[in-house]
Amino acid sequence: MAGKFFFIDTTRCTACRGCQTACKQYKKHGVTKTKQYGTYQNPPDLDGNTFRLVRFMEHPAKTNSMVWYFFTEACRHCLKPPCKKKADQILKDAIIVKDYGAVLYTKKTKDLEKSFKAIKQACPWSIPTWSKEEDQIVKCNMCYDRVEAGLPTACSKACPTGALNFGEEAEMKKLANEHLKAAKKKFGGKGEILDLEDVRALYLIIDEQMKYRPVA
Ligand code: SF4
Numbered sequence: 001m002a003g004k005f006f007f008i009d010t011t012r013c014t015a016c017r018g019c020q021t022a023c024k025q026y027k028k029h030g031v032t033k034t035k036q037y038g039t040y041q042n043p044p045d046l047d048g049n050t051f052r053l054v055r056f057m058e059h060p061a062k063t064n065s066m067v068w069y070f071f072t073e074a075c076r077h078c079l080k081p082p083c084k085k086k087a088d089q090i091l092k093d094a095i096i097v098k099d100y101g102a103v104l105y106t107k108k109t110k111d112l113e114k115s116f117k118a119i120k121q122a123c124p125w126s127i128p129t130w131s132k133e134e135d136q137i138v139k140c141n142m143c144y145d146r147v148e149a150g151l152p153t154a155c156s157k158a159c160p161t162g163a164l165n166f167g168e169e170a171e172m173k174k175l176a177n178e179h180l181k182a183a184k185k186k187f188g189g190k191g192e193i194l195d196l197e198d199v200r201a202l203y204l205i206i207d208e209q210m211k212y213r214p215v216a
């Protein structure tokens with residue numbers, strides 16, 4: 001299926017949070033009040049004001065005292081979105097899919113408040129959030145207004161290291177293959193692209209998946 005894809009090379013992410021901030025700025029989202037809870041990750045999870053979150057995961061390492069993995073998380077814009085499948089059983093087309101692949105939560109999701117938990121649970125990564133401000137279910141909408149104007153997403157445009165990329169499927173898959181090859185060379189054969197057949201946000205990782213984000 002053609003369309004737009006993200007490619008995220010986690011080995012290039014410096015956790016600068018440029019993507020997270022650019023998303024907030026473009027969406028005019030306010031800050032989320034939080035507190036120090038033992039990590040530089042902030043806020044603790046995606047929320048109505050945070051459609052993209054850079055996760056910080058720390059682990060003991062053999063050669064160093066610890067290793068840090070950074071993971072810029074947002075909706076994967078699944079090819080067959082389980083959230084939409086669940087929502088359609090309750091209210092048809094409250095969630096729609098654009099021809100280039102953006103999965104969009106419409107204003108109709110306001111009427112899905114009672115089913116919100118089930119829709120969130122249907123997402124393998126627990127991405128959807130209930131927004132009190134917007135009074136509906138929300139998440140990353142692939143900057144559809146920018147994309148339809150021929151622009152890249154705000155988050156990918158802001159990334160200074162080449163970790164977060166956005167573009168046509170063929171271009172992103174080519175990039176993913178090139179980065180995978182380079183990663184395997186650099187990290188002793190380690191490296192994989194996650195969920196290649198299922199999502200429009202392809203992540204390159206070099207360690208066990210569960211070390212990059214909490215299990216949903
Ligand atoms: S990642 Fe989750 S919220 Fe996004 S389209 Fe897939 S199931 Fe839906």
Ligand code: SF4
Nearest residue numbers: 023140142143153155
């Ligand atoms: S694509 Fe747009 S809405 Fe989605 S995380 Fe990036 S900046 Fe935010």
Ligand code: SF4
Nearest residue numbers: 013014016017019159
């Ligand atoms: S902008 Fe790029 S390098 Fe910075 S946190 Fe986001 S993905 Fe990582």
